[in-house]
Each structure stands twice: as structure tokens, then as C-alpha cells.
Amino acid sequence: MSIIEADGLTKTYRVAQKKEGVLGALRGLYRREYREVRAVERIHFRIEPGEMVAFLGPNGAGKTTTLKMLSGLIYPTAGQARVLGYVPWERADAFRRQFALVMGQKNQLWWDLPAADSFQLLREIYAIPPTEFKSTLDELTGLLGVEKLTRQAVRELSLGERMKMELIAALLHRPRLLLLDEPTIGLDVVAQGMIQKCLRDYHVRRGVTTLLTSHYMRDVEALCDRVIVINHGHMVYDGPLSRIVERFSETKLIRLQFEADAPEDLNRFGEVVRLDGPFADVKVGRSQVAAVLAAVLDRHAVADVSVEEPPLEEVIARVFEEAHAGHDAA
Amino acid sequence: MGILSGFTRYLRLLGGLAVYTLNRELAFRGNFLVKVSVEVIWLGILIAFYRVVFARTSTVAGWNEPQYLFFVGCYFALNGLIEMLFLENCNEFAELVRTGDLDGLLLKPIDEQFLITCRRIDWGTAPNVLMGSIVMVVALVNAGWHPDPLRIATFLVTFACGTAIAYGFMLMLTSISVWMVRNQSLMEMWWLFSSLARYPKEIFSGPWGEPLGVFFTYCVPILVVVNVPANAMVRVLDGPMVALTITATVLLLWASRRFFQHALRSYRSASS
């Protein structure tokens, strides 16, 4: 059985339009105009046990809205979903006991109390047996290296430490499904790496199914094999991370190092990205790589050559742009 | 899970929440003291008003001086109980909706209404219950009251019912903030609405007062909240009125819960 089944999930919001100025506000008192915003449109996907999947998309693409529907926080306008076998928005206790949602910008810990107190309260709320609670807590604090910080008031912790506490709070009840919304937002590179490592370790250890949204490609590259790309509420890609580049990028990057200075006429093969002494990088259509390489090697003395995929981040950015342009045209 | 074990679980949770809020409150002692002094001043004002009025008359709407004092004490204690248990939680609800922090609460495997309305105990208003009780005792002594088990039992039951009815109304008011995101004045709205319960219902007389009194007794039973327990203790023990109060409690708790759940369905969860 799939852990998540989403069939045609759709969410439309009605947003009141506010008018400018005093007169507008006065009119707004009595009559309002609304605009329909389609946050998510007919999304289909399945997630199997043990998978670690990333939800990619620019801001406002509908990632968070989808996560919120899957966790039962909001009702969809149309469509079906089953999560862990439950309809999420019925919010059955048994359902809520089995998953966790961590939002990078929200905190569920009590600000003025030590994290340990919040953990105790969660133990009561989730009715976790004391021995299980203790072993899970020890395991998690060990994994994240924060054994000494749980007695400190949460407001005195750094952002990274706080995020770790949030993670512990989310994992205390050993959820079968973990939903992460921008788990590393606002963190520095070191803290980001720490959180990624913890998530990976935890995933290996417990095999918990994980769905995460992020717009840091580093998170995604570090954690997920499968990626779902969503833009303007539409799903535009679902598949392995490695195939995204093949699918959306028509070019490859040929990096050349010549014996002498690089020739000036490289731009007839493709877009010259860098030209610096003997070094030159050229972007070339996928199908022409072999022909271009042959031509260059034939005419010039080349010291070194390599062929690379363009950086993932660039490709993704283009995917978003294209979808955007398509959307605007429609 | 059996009903009993479920009940004890919620009771334990409530105890846990009470302890944590007390810890938090003690971290800000100054604030706590101020809250208590505001309440003492407020009780002082109510009593000053009562003294000024009874300096010029011996009866108000059929309530004599000690009876009326008992009413004041009963109102103060009941209102204190409501404020201690629910008011701050309900008041925060609009803010939870606005910021989207409600998400965290909705995800917990526990009754949403319980978690939202009983999350924090406002210890600053806990002394009100005590102060109100002292006023009630003083009034009973002034009235030369003789202990009567039936009256005491009825008083306790209807006092609990009154609290529940007020809670039901507050929950409905709270639910509205799902649609009106900036319902920041719930505290004020509640104050205005509950002002109806602050005086004996016998003041509702005259050509338009009487229908209004009937309306607020039978249709929107806010008038029974303080009146019925106070009446049961120091004036007439009115059987049908007590029965009405109990029925209203059950109906209102049910209706307000349905309304609250309906409101939650419209929750949009502020996009971050």
C-alpha cells in the first residue's frame, strides 16, 4: 500500500481585493470583489514506503498548500487523498499519531520553557510509553548532538539548535511519515549540513517515508532520489533527480584546455560561457556534443577536455521560468 | 480506548498544561502581580458601585442588599473561572489563525477544541474565584443564611452549568475569527456580551425590557449564567429554571462544538 496517494488534489482560494485609498476602503466596507487563486490544480502522485521525495518549486508554487492538504490542515476544493490509509482532513487521532509535519518557519516548542518540558508535554499528548519515550529521546539527542541543550529555555538557543529541537519534537512519537516544509530555511551552510545529515541518518535508521519541500537545491541533492516539480499549482515533473537534467536541459557544457590560447571562433559551436587564456567553456546542444568535440580536436591542440551537465540549480531555475512563461501565455 | 481512560488522559493533560503555564507565569512574576492587582481593583469598583447604589435604595429589582452582594460575588467568581480557563486561549485563537500557528495544534492527535481552548491556564485570574467566594460568604453571613444541602448542591451544579454556558458562547464568538482574521477585539466583545449577565435578570422589566429578558433567558440563555446559581442559593429555588439551565448547557455545548468544527473547516492556514 502506498503511504501517500493523491488524486486530482485541487485547492482554490477566494481572495478579497482591497482598493486603494480612503474611498476604496469605504466602498470595501459594503461591497467586496474577490479573485480566485488556484493554489494547486489536479495533482496526482503516489509515494511508497521508505521513499524520500522532494517537492520542488518556486515560492507560491503550491508546495506548502499541498503539504497542508496532505497533513489535513486544510480541505481541498476537489480531489482525493489517502495518507497512511486515512483521509487526512478527517484528522483522525490514529492518523495524527503516525506522522509529523515540521515547518521551518514555525515553532511548536514553548518559547519560554526548556525544550525538555515541551517534550514531556508531547509525551502526554501522543501518549508515548515512558520507556519508549526515554530511548527515543536519548537516540535523537545523541544523533543531533544536543544532549546538553534540552534544559535551556528555547528562546536562548541559536536558530540551528532550535531547529534540531523542533526535529526532535517531531520525531518523538516515531512517525511513519515525515513531512518537512523548508526545514533548513534561514540556517547557515554548516547548520544546513547538520540538519541534512541528521535527516539522512534518521532515514537510514528508521526507514521513515519522507516528503520535503525546499528551495535549496543542496537539501534536495543531499537527501532525495525522487523529485516532484510543481509550478503554479501544476505538476511539471515526477521522477528521479538525475533525469531532471536530461529532461529539461538541452545543452551540455564542454570544458576545454588548449595547449596555446583558446581560439576566438569557438562561438560557432555554441555559446561560449568562459574564455580565459587557454581555458574555454562552451555550451553545446546535447546531440551535437560528439560532432563538436571531433571538430575541435581535429583543428586544435587540446590539453584537456571534459563534458559536464549544467548545474542542477540552473536547470531548475529554467524549468520554473519556462513554466512561468507558459503560464503567462495561457 | 475506553471513555474512562480517555477522560483520565485528558485530565492528566490538563494537569500537565496547568503546571507548565504556572512555571511560565512564575518566570514573569511582576506581570502576575499586576494582573492580580487589576482584578482586586475591579472587585473594589464593583463593590464601590454596589455601596453607592445601596446608600440610596434598599432594594434593586427585588434583590435586597446581602442578596445583591451575593450576586456580585457569584458573578465575580464565575467570571474569574471563565477567564482563568478559557478567555486567554480563545482570545489567542484569532492570532493563531492569522499567523498560521494553529497548524501545530491541529496536527496533534488530540481533540482540537480541548487543545485550543484549554491550552493555557491564566493563573492571574485564579484569585478571582477565591475573592468572589469570599464575597459570597460575607454576603451569606450578612443575610443570616442557614446551611441547606439541597441549595448548596443546586448552586454547585448550576454554577458549573453557568460556566459551561458562558464557555459555549465564548467558543462561538471565537470560531468567528476563522472568517474574520483580525478579530482582535474578542476580549472586548466578550466583555460586552457578558455584561448582560452582570445584573439580576429581574431588571429586565417594562414594555421592551421584558421581551428582551425572555429572549436572553430562553433563546440566547446568557441571563441564566449567574442568575440561576445565585437565586438557588439566596432567593427562591426554582426547579423549572434549574432544569432549563441544565438543558441549555447540554444543547449549547453541543451546538458550539459543531459550530467550532464547522469553522475549522474554513481554516485556510496562512501560507508562510
Next chain:
Amino acid sequence: MTPLETLETQDSAEAGSTALPPQHRYAKYLAIFRVSLAERMTYRGDFFLATIFRFLPMVTTILLWQAIYEGAGKMQSEMAGFRYRDMIAYLLLTHISRMFSSMPNLAGGIARDVREGTLKRYLLQPMDMIGYLLAYRVAHKAAYIVTSFIPYALLFFVCRGFFDGLPDPATLGAYAISLILAFLVGFFFEASVGMVGFWFLEVTSLLYIVMTVNFFISGQMLPLDLLPEPWAGLLKFLPFQYMAYFPAAVFLGKIQGTALWFYLLGELLWAVFFMVLARVLFRLGLRRYSAFGG
């Protein structure tokens, strides 16, 4: 508590504001006024519900006093110079007084600005903080009065039986002056309380106490004349009566002749007193704020 951030000297801000030609300076406050007014009217749901609810206590008040006068057997005579009708008229009129003199969130807002360091936005922009707050408040009051005009007009129309018609023009003039001064007393009083935030971080609590006491001693619960001496005399000497009791009593013609002039002068003096106090506290507070390294 949040450490206060570094603060630019206030000189540059002030220099900017004096350099502007005067009409420009007013245009600026006018702009603040307009923006605030629009913001204020955006939340309609709140507003309608609040208006309906606001009249509920009036209903119980009318009924309660009826019961009190009936209980005392004075339905046809008076208590401390107030007939039953006067009493209700008085209590209705205190709402009008409060419409002018109450300043929700003013002191709390100032204290928050100090505590969270947002105060410096006033210091960096070429404008005077108290002036800004005054413009903002006038806008809010204007919006509130405009939007509540219909419901209040309706209320007074329904309750017209409690009034003996409009007072003579001279009294009406004095009433208008007393209301404007009530606004100023209320504004500068609360601003002064807010300035205490420079010294004590938790002003909100102080404010709660002040508000609670004010509810009674300003005469919102009953006319001060009903209180026994020496209380009645004492309270009429304090500034609080101007925020509720005084304008209402003027409208009802309870204060006339020399007494009227005397109390109006008193109201003016209190307004000036609190205006100066707010300024002085602001200056001293700023010095302290900057001395702290901001």
C-alpha cells in the same frame, strides 16, 4: 529582553524636519492621516459586530438604573440632582466623551516601540514622534467617529426620550470645546504613561491598572455627584473627570456660569500640563535611550 539597537543621533532627524517649509510639514501629517484612515476601514466584519455588541451594555445600564430608581421609589424625583432620565442621558453621553478621550494602544504602542527598538524609525525619518502619533490618532478617531455616526445617531434617536432636546448654542459650544480638550487630555495623558516605558519595560501592566481605575474615577460607571464627599470633590479636581464626566455634565447643563469657565480652564491646563509632561519625558527618555548605547 531584546537589546536595543544602535541609535542614530536624533539631531539629523530634527534638522530635516525644520528645514521643510511649513505647508510641507502639514502635508506630511495629512498623508499619514489619509493612509491611517484607509487602513482603519479595511476590517469591516470586526467593525459591524463590534458596533452591535457595543450597545448591549447600554441596554442593561438603562434597565439597571430603572430598577435602582424604582427600588428607591424615586422614579419621579432625583438622586444627587439627577432624575432617572438625566442618569441615562448622562451614561449615554459618557460614551461620546470616551469616543474622544480613549486612546486604545497608544501608551502600549509607545512602550513597545521603546522596548523593541522600533522607536528609531521615528528618529530616522524627518518627523516628530509625538506629532506623528497625534496625526495618526486624529485619523483613527475621525474614522471611528465617521463610521460610528450612523449607529450612534440611531442609538440617540431611539433614546431621545431621555433627553430634553438640544441645549442652547452657548452650552453646545462649551460642549464641543470640552470634547476637543478631552481628546487632548486623553492623548497626552496616555502618551505620558507610554513614555514611562523608557524607564520601566513593562508599561502595559501599569496601563491596565490606570485604565481600570480610570473607568470608575472618570465617571463612566456613575456620575461623580453620586459619590459621598469628600470623594466627589476630590475626583472633580483630578484630570480623569475630563475624559468622561465633564463633557457629559456640560451637555446636560449641570455645570454653568463661572463653574463652567473654571472647569474648562482646568481642562485646558490639564491638557497643557500633560502635553508638556509627555514632551519632557520624551526628551529625558531619549537621552537615557541613547546613553544606553541605544
